[in-house]
Amino acid sequence: MSFEFNSTNSGHYSSSIPLEAEEVMECLRRRWGVTYDLRLLIKRDRIYLQMMWGFLEQQSFPMDEETFKVNLNRTLEIINRAGQSNLVRNWLENVQAKPRLGKAITLPLPMDQRMDEFVL
DSSP, X not given: OOOOOOTTTTTOOOTTSOOOHHHHHHHHHHHHSSOEEEEEEEXXXXXXXXXXXXXXXXXXXXXXXXXXXXXXXXXXXHHHHTTOHHHHHHHHHHOOOOOBTTBOEEEEXXXXXXXXXXXX
């Protein structure tokens, strides 16, 4: 299932609509022309989504497209199970910054009971 933006939802997304790898990859390509790597970072008692500076189309990128999708789906599964698809979808569509070599773009994910299970 892909998320379609139209005037009736006016930027309000339902967290019940899960993010999928294809949707995220399309968004990244549309915004920046490349498919940046997304990773979850657990630091202390917080979880962050990071958009890394490496991207799939980069010659030195260490993954092929299939491995990239598998890794992205693992990340998105956690985001979807935690009910954060709305937040992440909105961030991907609107974040103004762009990753630079050695500097990821970071989105702190809100901590609640659903996120607690991912932080040890």
